[in-house]
Amino acid sequence: MAEIQIKNVAKAFGSYTALHDINLTIADQEFMVLLGASGCGKTTLLRIVAGLETATTGEVWIGGRRVDHLPPKDRGIAMVFQNYAVFPHLTVFENIGFGLRMKKLPEAEVKRRVERTATLMHIEQLLGRYSGELSGGQRQRVAVARALAMEPDVILMDEPLSNLDALLRLEMRAELKGVLAESKTTAIYVTHDQVEAMSLADRISVMHQGRIVQADKPVAIYRNPAAEFVAGFIGNPPMNFLPADPRGDGKWMVAGQVIDGPTHSGALKFAIRPEDVKLGDHGLPATVRLVEPLGAHLLVTCDVGGTLFRAVLDSDLSLKLGDTLTLTPQGDRQRWFDPATTLAVA
Template sequence: MTSVELINIEKHYGGYHALRDVNLTIEEGEFVVMVGPSGCGKSTLLKTIAGLETTSAGTLRISGRDVTGLEPGDRGIAMVFQSYALYPHMTVAENMGFGLRMAKRPKAEIEAAVARAARILRLEEQLEKKPKQLSGGQRQRVAIGRAITRSPDVFLFDEPLSNLDAALRTQMRVELSTLHAELGSTMIYVTHDQVEAMTMASRIVVLNRGRIEQVGAPLDLYNNPENMFVAGFLGAPRMNFVAGRVTEASGSSARVVCAGGLDVGFEALVEKMSVGDAVTLGIRPERLRLDDAAARIRFTGSVRLTEYLGRETIVYVDAGPLVTTGSDSGTNVFTVQIADVRPFHNGSAVSLGFDPADAYLFAADGRTITHPKAVAKI
């Protein structure tokens, strides 16, 4: 059953076009995460679903009902904000049951709903405490509990973990995923943190300048981005991009040469290329290999900086005449991610390599033109 349906949604603020022809269907029980850079429209879209923003055009349906013109309280949604927004003079139990009290629900129903939410969120021992006596993670759980007690058709989360420290964010990611599995409810979650998106979502919606760039399962989007924007946005460290031109083309094959002499042959492209076409080669940091004589494509550079992260090592390599793109200004630094800890000295010479099958090729307009890569089944 379809839980949320967005049809040709538009949103204008005067001359500013915040949402552009947004079409999205979310099935019942999905955990959908919306990501994108600041100003992409993800929070505006969430608030439009909630009814906190009106649409300039289009139709919004929740559980089959047209709610486009309905007030937030009539839409069957509950929203959890970045700010906990708890009443400091109320206990945890009173905060969690506040919405039901305002709806004049029977006392027994309120107590049962609060008890159920407290059990799910492991807050039974905190019910008589005031918010100031709780940790940040506990306060966020209370805010989520307030939403649970309303038994909504759809849960909306607007960057709920951004105020927490790194350890608490990790803990709350696990708790929210567990909560979704237990409730089986439809959840729509907005974040700027791609790690949250990759680890929590059943599907990710990538937005850019008010448009949906791509929708899909996390690994599908990571392995098979439809364009250069999605490829560069998903992944930390981000994908390395190098500008090049097609020097040979035959059927679905092409040879690409980049500035500095990097020469890569591509097979099974999804469309034919022509000699002289401008393209961009992409390779993820974890697919670059250091000092590996078996790599089919190799070039040299020198270590500029090394970051030791315990479980992995990030090496920034100055590749001289090779210029990476995809940012405001070009640079000749490649990012390499190694799944162990190895010592490197700044300035030391290294060889970088990769296999063409691991590389991506993007057309001049940013479209991915390499054949889709296999995705491991989970």
């Protein structure tokens, strides 16, 4: 059992606050992805859990044990670094066995575990090589195998795939998911790539400016963003926003159309994903500004009431610049945000 609890963790570097009062519980065997743009504090949070950084205030608990005062080696964690950090003076075998030798495991056990994890990561034929003789993808496999060989309670990964080329990243992503599910360890995975986050995570924590904005299942984050930031950050292209004026009784004026919405005092923002609009008879009037054929779909950028609005439409349509369309938002996919708090309004 290795549940991770992060309690009121804050981190300041001089006068700069990198993390504000983070509270997060990661269940045993859960795959948690910390997602955010660079500088949002996700790596700092990971390093605090690892023990490579000390929190200014707050506590970290792993498996019911408070660990924030312990050095990394006593926390029951293993880490995979962005630049792999494969020791260049050791062979692949010795790299994978490094932590096992530090634990002073018997030679036979070291050999067994190294060979097992190497086979798991498909690098059993590279055991005699040095890091300089490996490709980036192979180094990454060594780094993951080295972490897995420790049989840790928790595995921490800091953008492990971001230095790989696109095709390799896709392949490694699928493989990582399988291997980690098999190993039954709790995982924290830091990335700025939302597709990676979506495909790997049991749960995603979206971070922004040193805070966790939303922590939820990938689909929930996509469908029901808790804040405007999440709606604009997740999804490619991101959610569309349009200003909405109250007409009373849960009626809202959006781009000249009256739409049913929540009862709320003050103005709101209407939000809808680009794929959740259809061409229809009544709805938002849009003027086509840009048409980008993406094969499966047509990405159409329009002008709706003076605001840029993206729609994903069927690629069989033939559209020209300046065409006027009527876009019907799908009722159950409409979302509303309060511009004052930037939070979602139900």
